[in-house]
Amino acid sequence: MNIKEELKRRARLVDEALEKYLPPDHEHPAVIHEAMRYSVFAGGKRLRPILVLAAAEAVGDEAGAASAMPVACALELIHTYSLVHDDLPAMDNDDFRRGRPTNHKVYGEAMAILAGDALLTTAFELMGQSAGKFSPQAVNRVVVEIAQAAGSQGLIGGQVVDTLSENKKVEASVLEYIHRHKTGALFRAAIRSGAILNGASEEQLQALTVYAEQMGLAFQIKDDLLDIEGEQEKIGKPVGSDVKNQKATYPALYGMEKARKMAGLAAEEAVAALKIFGPKGEFLRSIMHFIINRDH
Amino acid sequence: MNIKEELKRRARLVDEALEKYLPPDHEHPAVIHEAMRYSVFAGGKRLRPILVLAAAEAVGDEAGAASAMPVACALELIHTYSLVHDDLPAMDNDDFRRGRPTNHKVYGEAMAILAGDALLTTAFELMGQSAGKFSPQAVNRVVVEIAQAAGSQGLIGGQVVDTLSENKKVEASVLEYIHRHKTGALFRAAIRSGAILNGASEEQLQALTVYAEQMGLAFQIKDDLLDIEGEQEKIGKPVGSDVKNQKATYPALYGMEKARKMAGLAAEEAVAALKIFGPKGEFLRSIMHFIINRDH
Numbered sequence: 001m002n003i004k005e006e007l008k009r010r011a012r013l014v015d016e017a018l019e020k021y022l023p024p025d026h027e028h029p030a031v032i033h034e035a036m037r038y039s040v041f042a043g044g045k046r047l048r049p050i051l052v053l054a055a056a057e058a059v060g061d062e063a064g065a066a067s068a069m070p071v072a073c074a075l076e077l078i079h080t081y082s083l084v085h086d087d088l089p090a091m092d093n094d095d096f097r098r099g100r101p102t103n104h105k106v107y108g109e110a111m112a113i114l115a116g117d118a119l120l121t122t123a124f125e126l127m128g129q130s131a132g133k134f135s136p137q138a139v140n141r142v143v144v145e146i147a148q149a150a151g152s153q154g155l156i157g158g159q160v161v162d163t164l165s166e167n168k169k170v171e172a173s174v175l176e177y178i179h180r181h182k183t184g185a186l187f188r189a190a191i192r193s194g195a196i197l198n199g200a201s202e203e204q205l206q207a208l209t210v211y212a213e214q215m216g217l218a219f220q221i222k223d224d225l226l227d228i229e230g231e232q233e234k235i236g237k238p239v240g241s242d243v244k245n246q247k248a249t250y251p252a253l254y255g256m257e258k259a260r261k262m263a264g265l266a267a268e269e270a271v272a273a274l275k276i277f278g279p280k281g282e283f284l285r286s287i288m289h290f291i292i293n294r295d296h
Numbered sequence: 297m298n299i300k301e302e303l304k305r306r307a308r309l310v311d312e313a314l315e316k317y318l319p320p321d322h323e324h325p326a327v328i329h330e331a332m333r334y335s336v337f338a339g340g341k342r343l344r345p346i347l348v349l350a351a352a353e354a355v356g357d358e359a360g361a362a363s364a365m366p367v368a369c370a371l372e373l374i375h376t377y378s379l380v381h382d383d384l385p386a387m388d389n390d391d392f393r394r395g396r397p398t399n400h401k402v403y404g405e406a407m408a409i410l411a412g413d414a415l416l417t418t419a420f421e422l423m424g425q426s427a428g429k430f431s432p433q434a435v436n437r438v439v440v441e442i443a444q445a446a447g448s449q450g451l452i453g454g455q456v457v458d459t460l461s462e463n464k465k466v467e468a469s470v471l472e473y474i475h476r477h478k479t480g481a482l483f484r485a486a487i488r489s490g491a492i493l494n495g496a497s498e499e500q501l502q503a504l505t506v507y508a509e510q511m512g513l514a515f516q517i518k519d520d521l522l523d524i525e526g527e528q529e530k531i532g533k534p535v536g537s538d539v540k541n542q543k544a545t546y547p548a549l550y551g552m553e554k555a556r557k558m559a560g561l562a563a564e565e566a567v568a569a570l571k572i573f574g575p576k577g578e579f580l581r582s583i584m585h586f587i588i589n590r591d592h
Contacts (some may be wrong), residue, residue, distance in 0.1 A: 023448060029456045032448045085413060090405035109386035110459050113409065117381060118448040120413065124420040125447060128439035136432030143424035143439060151421060152319060152328045152414040160325040163406050 003286040010053065011046040017069045018076065021126055035107040035115035036122075039084050040077065042098050047287075048075040048190045054287065055194035055208055058280050064198040067133035071142060071197060074123040075190045078150050081119035082186075084112055086159060120150070134197045142193045149189030158182025162248070170248040178248060183223075184216035207273045211284060214270035219291050221263035224249035225256070230296060267292045299582040306349070307342040313365045314372065317422055331403040331411035332418075335380050336373065338394050343583075344371040344486045350583065351490035351504055354576050360494040363429035367438060367493060370419040371486045374446050377415035378482075380408055382455060416446070430493045438489045445485030454478030458544070466544040474544060479519075480512035503569045507580060510566035515587050517559035520545035521552070526592060563588045 018040055025034045049072035056065035087094040087102040088109060094102050104112035127146065131139045148154055158181025165174060191212040195205050228251055250259040270288045274281035314336055321330040345368035352361035383390040383398040384405060390398050400408035423442065427435045444450055454477025461470060487508040491501050524547055546555040566584045570577035 027449070029448075029453050029460070031460070032452065032456045036448065081413075085409055088406075088409065090409060110384075111456070113381055113384065113386060114448075114452050114456055114459075116413070117377075117416065118452045120416055121443050121447040121452065125440055125443035128436050128443060131433065131436035131440075136436050137427065140424045140427035140432050140435055144421055144427075147417050147421035147424060151417040152325075152332065153323070156328065156410050156414045156417065157325050160328045160407070160410055163410075164325070164327070 001282070001286060003290045006283070006286070007045070007050065007290065010050045011044075014046040014049040014069075014072060014076065015041070018073050021070065021073050022122070031107065031111060032114055032118055035103060035111050036119055038106060039080050039097075039103045039115065040119070042080075042100055044076065044080070044098070046076060047291075048079050048186060049073055051075075051187065051190040051212075051284075051287070052194035054283050055191040055200075056198035057194075058208070058274075058277050058284055059195045059200040059204045060198035064134075065194070067130065068194050068197050070126040070130040071146075071193055072190075074126040074146065075186065075193070077119045077123040077126070078146070078155070079186060081116040081123070082150075082155055082159070084116040084119070088112060091159075091163065130197075138197050138199075142196055145193055145196065146189045149185040154181055154185035154189075158185065165248050170253075172253055175248045175250065175253055179217070179220040180213075183220045184213060187216040187219065188212040203276065207276050210273035211270045211288075214266040214273065215288055215291065218263045218266040218270065218288070221250045221259050221266070222292060222294065224251050225259060225263070226294075226296065228256070263292060297578070297582060299586045302579070302582070303341070303346065303586065306346045307340075310342040310345045310365075310368060310372065311337070314369050317366065317369050318418070327403065327407060328410055328414055331399060331407045332415055334402060335376050335393075335399045335411065336415070338376075338396055340372065340376070340394070342372060343587075344375050344482060345369055347371075347483065347486040347508075347580075347583070348490035350579050351487040351496075352494035353490075354504070354570075354573050354580055355491050355496040355500045356494035360430075361490070363426065364490050364493050366422040366426040367442075367489055368486075370422040370442065371482065371489070373415045373419040373422070374442070374451070375482060377412040377419070378446075378451055378455070380412040380415070384408060387455075387459065426493075434493050434495075438492055441489055441492065442485045445481040450477055450481035450485075454481065461544050466549075468549055471544045471546065471549055475513070475516040476509075479516045480509060483512040483515065484508040499572065503572050506569035507566045507584075510562040510569065511584055511587065514559045514562040514566065514584070517546045517555050517562070518588060518590065520547050521555060521559070522590075522592065524552070559588060 022037055022040060023033045025037050027033050052068055052072035052075055053065050056068045083097060084103045086092050087097055088104055095105055096102060103115060107115065124143065127139065127143050150156065152160070158178050161174065162178045162182055165178065188209065191208050192205060195208050200208070227249065250262065254262065267288050271285050274285055318333055318336060319329045321333050323329050348364055348368035348371055349361050352364045379393060380399045382388050383393055384400055391401055392398060399411060403411065420439065423435065423439050446452065448456070454474050457470065458474045458478055461474065484505065487504050488501060491504050496504065523545065546558065550558065563584050567581050570581055
């Protein structure tokens with residue numbers, strides 16, 4: 001399997017589904033639907049939806065996994081809403097994201113706030129609508145799982161601590177809190193949700209949770225490293241912007257060498273957790289390798 | 297029944313439940329939980345949760361209705377989040393709400409945005425958690441119902457059109473769109489959700505939908521009238537602020553006399569729709585009378 005090609009192929013499937021699930025941009029009131037679509041179709045890698053589907057495939061049949069598409073897309077909408085709100089002037093005040101003007105630069109602050117709100121709301125609508133395809137109990141469990149991962153003790157909690165820590169020297173435990181919540185929680189919820197929907201056993205769910213947590217850590221450290229070592233046109237933002245903004249990062253705290261080792265170790269542990277899946281863990285294994293070796 | 301006392305009693309029950317469901321304000325990261333609680337416990341009438349429970353009582357037994365409390369509270373959290381975001385500088389830029397400084401005046405814009413996001417997210421967590429007490433299918437249906445009411449073609453859609461219409465002369469159809477979505481959609485979802493959870497028949501659901509829509513209209517017109525005729529200390533904001541902000545209102549479009557008549561007519565239609573419930577419709581009937589006669 002060529003993992004890059006496979007990820008692209010799957011990202012296209014996710015894009016097609018998002019196209020279908022989001023209200024068309026001429027739907028009244030048009031400007032909010034345009035604003036929602038502007039940020040959703042901004043060239044993301046669709047990693048979270050792909051992880052939902054991959055986890056579902058690892059524990060069950062392919063048809064079941066394919067039915068997880070609405071929940072997969074819900075994760076992408078939550079990820080996108082968090083970026084739209086994070087970029088706002090009152091938050092990180094970013095003018096560019098993935099090489100394009102941020103949502104509020106195009107649609108204004110009011111509409112960017114509302115578009116974020118609407119993306120978050122649509123995410124839960126999609127989850128509820130996948131009810132026909134799985135046990136309704138599993139769907140309810142996934143709603144709770146994702147809401148907790150996205151909430152004040154998940155994604156939002158991470159953003160809060162990140163905001164409070166800006167321009168301050170942070171300890172390792174704070175850095176870990178930020179990343180485990182701001183990035184890790186949604187990865188974890190993506191993988192667990194796909195698995196829960198497609199009937200994972202408790203043992204499978206535990207193994208995938210370890211995979212998710214270690215993968216999330218490796219992903220974040222790699223992100224921090226790319227901010228220093230990457231090429232601007234590939235990562236879509238100026239190299240060194242974390243350093244400039246005095247962001248808490250792993251290289252800042254541990255140095256490049258140690259950070260690189262930590263990422264490698266986390267990736268190894270993630271892969272080790274997949275052992276019980278045998279060949280059915282192959283795709284998740286490849287995703288881990290891709291994440292640790294990516295250049296953007 | 298003394299409706300004022302009964303509403304107060306029920307609002308206290310809702311407050312107790314909200315107190316229990318929301319993370320304590322010392323929970324890490326404390327500031328977000330403080331900010332969430334600041335706006336939730338700001339002296340609201342808890343009308344939306346009370347309507348969830350009242351609709352549930354009208355169609356089924358009291359024990360079932362009491363189990364709808366998490367969903368009832370979810371509606372209040374969505375209402376509160378929408379107020380927190382609406383008050384932001386980029387939106388209505390309001391410094392006071394119910395006589396107290398608005399969320400962003402106390403916690404800053406970043407935290408107010410995040411607190412709103414967290415309230416919306418917690419609302420869906422609560423819905424998912426009520427799964428054990430009702431048929432999981434009904435819970436899923438309610439998640440979709442409420443997400444649609446709160447989304448880009450519901451509450452948020454109303455806010456979008458309201459924002460676009462500020463300082464413009466609007467037609468009757470635009471005013472109706474704004475209110476049917478900005479206020480009406482959540483009332484409708486509250487009443488329908490309570491009914492769906494507690495096993496309403498299709499006939500009952502239809503009747504309650506008519507009640508909800510007419511009641512929402514009467515509520516909004518009354519709100520507009522109070523902004524002109526009310527007393528500042530009772531309504532918690534300066535009298536005439538809608539006129540000052542050139543907000544689209546029913547009195548502005550139709551005049552006081554006609555607006556008053558429209559509110560009365562809507563209230564009558566709401567009450568008429570309750571006929572099939574006999575004595576079990578009494579509380580909803582009293583709520584309608586209370587709304588049309590309130591002075592704040």
